[in-house]
Amino acid sequence: MRRRIFIAVAGGMLAWPFSSAPQSLKRIPRLCFLTFDPGTPQSPAKRFEGFFERLRELGYVNGETITIDYLHPEGRSDRYPELASECLHRKPDIIAVTTTPGARALKDATTAIPIVMVVGDPVGTKLVASLGRPGGNITGMSQMTSGLAAKRLELLKEAVPELSRVLVLAYLVDPISPLQVQAMKEAASSLGVTLHVIDIKTADDLPVAFEAGSRVGAQGVLTTAESIFRDARARVTELAARYGLPAVYPYAAFAENGGLMAYDDLDDRDLHRSAADYVDKILKGVKPSDLPVQQPTKFQLVINLKTAKALGLILPPALLARADEVIE
Known part of the structure; x- marks a missing residue:
C-alpha cells in the first residue's frame, strides 16, 4: 500500500513540471x-x-x-x-x-x-x-521625404520672392538624399531658382560649405532630411544666421533652435x-x-518670427496665416 502511494505522489511530482514546461x-x-x-x-x-x-x-x-x-x-x-x-x-x-x-x-x-x-x-x-x-x-x-523636399524649396521662394540661388546641403551617401536633391531640381526649374548642391560627409564640412555658398551668391539654404543635419542643427542654424541666409528645414526642432522655418510631417x-x-x-x-506601407497625412509649418526680424525679412501675410506655429 505504501509503495503504491509513493509512486502516485512521485508521478504527480514528475507530471507537474512537464505539463507546465511549455509555458x-x-x-x-x-x-x-x-x-x-x-x-x-x-x-x-x-x-x-x-x-x-x-x-x-x-x-x-x-x-x-x-x-x-x-x-x-x-x-x-x-x-x-x-x-x-x-x-x-x-x-x-x-x-x-x-x-x-x-x-x-x-x-x-x-x-x-x-x-x-x-x-x-x-x-x-x-x-x-x-x-x-x-x-x-x-x-x-x-x-514622404522626397516630396517634402520640393515643398520646402517652394516655401523658401514664397518667403523670399527674389530668390534665385540656393545652397543645398546634402548627405549624398544616404540613398534618400539624391532623391530629395532631384525633387528640388525639378521644382527649381519652374521656380526660376538655381541650386548649388554640396555633399556633406561630416558636420565638420558645414563651415566650408557655407563659405562656398557665399562665394556663389546663395540667397537661401536648404538641407536634405537626414540624421546628420538634425544632430548638427545648432551648428547649421548658427552658420545660416552668420551668413544671413533664410532657410526652410526638414525638422521642427530647427525652427525651435533659431532656424527661420521648418516644414515636416506632424x-x-x-x-x-x-x-x-x-x-x-x-x-x-x-x-x-x-501590410501596406503607411504615409503621414498631416504636416506642420513652423515659423520663427524672431529670426525673420534678425534677417530683415518681412514674410508674406498669407504665409504667416498658414503657419501651424509661430515662434516670437
Whole structure:
C-alpha cells in the first residue's frame, strides 16, 4: 500500500513540471532595432519614444515578454552592413529599422526575417515594390521625404520672392538624399531658382560649405532630411544666421533652435507608434507583404518670427496665416 502511494505522489511530482514546461520555458520573441541615433530600449532617442511606448502598451516589456537589441553605427554610416550581420547573428524574430542605409543593408542580408521600417522614400530607394503591395519581407512607414523636399524649396521662394540661388546641403551617401536633391531640381526649374548642391560627409564640412555658398551668391539654404543635419542643427542654424541666409528645414526642432522655418510631417510620433503595431501584427502571424506601407497625412509649418526680424525679412501675410506655429 505504501509503495503504491509513493509512486502516485512521485508521478504527480514528475507530471507537474512537464505539463507546465511549455509555458514556463516558452521562448520570448527577439526584436532587433537598428537606427542612426544612440540610445537603449530603456532610454531611446526622443523621436523613437512613441515606438517603445506603444510596444509596452501592447504588452512587450524588454527582458520579460520580448528581448530588444538596440543597435546604432556610432555616427558611421559605413557600419550598417556590419550591424546588419550582427543583427542576424542574434537570430531576431523581427527587425525594426529607421534609416534607409540600414534598411538597404538588411534587405541585402535577409529575405526571410520580417522587417518593419520607418524611412523616407521606400519606393524610390527600391526597398519595396509599391506602397500598397510592398512584397517580400519588408513593410512599414514612409515619411514622404522626397516630396517634402520640393515643398520646402517652394516655401523658401514664397518667403523670399527674389530668390534665385540656393545652397543645398546634402548627405549624398544616404540613398534618400539624391532623391530629395532631384525633387528640388525639378521644382527649381519652374521656380526660376538655381541650386548649388554640396555633399556633406561630416558636420565638420558645414563651415566650408557655407563659405562656398557665399562665394556663389546663395540667397537661401536648404538641407536634405537626414540624421546628420538634425544632430548638427545648432551648428547649421548658427552658420545660416552668420551668413544671413533664410532657410526652410526638414525638422521642427530647427525652427525651435533659431532656424527661420521648418516644414515636416506632424505624424512622426504616430508613424513610429504604427510601426510598433506592425511589429505586433507580424509577431502574431501576419505577413509583411500583406501590410501596406503607411504615409503621414498631416504636416506642420513652423515659423520663427524672431529670426525673420534678425534677417530683415518681412514674410508674406498669407504665409504667416498658414503657419501651424509661430515662434516670437
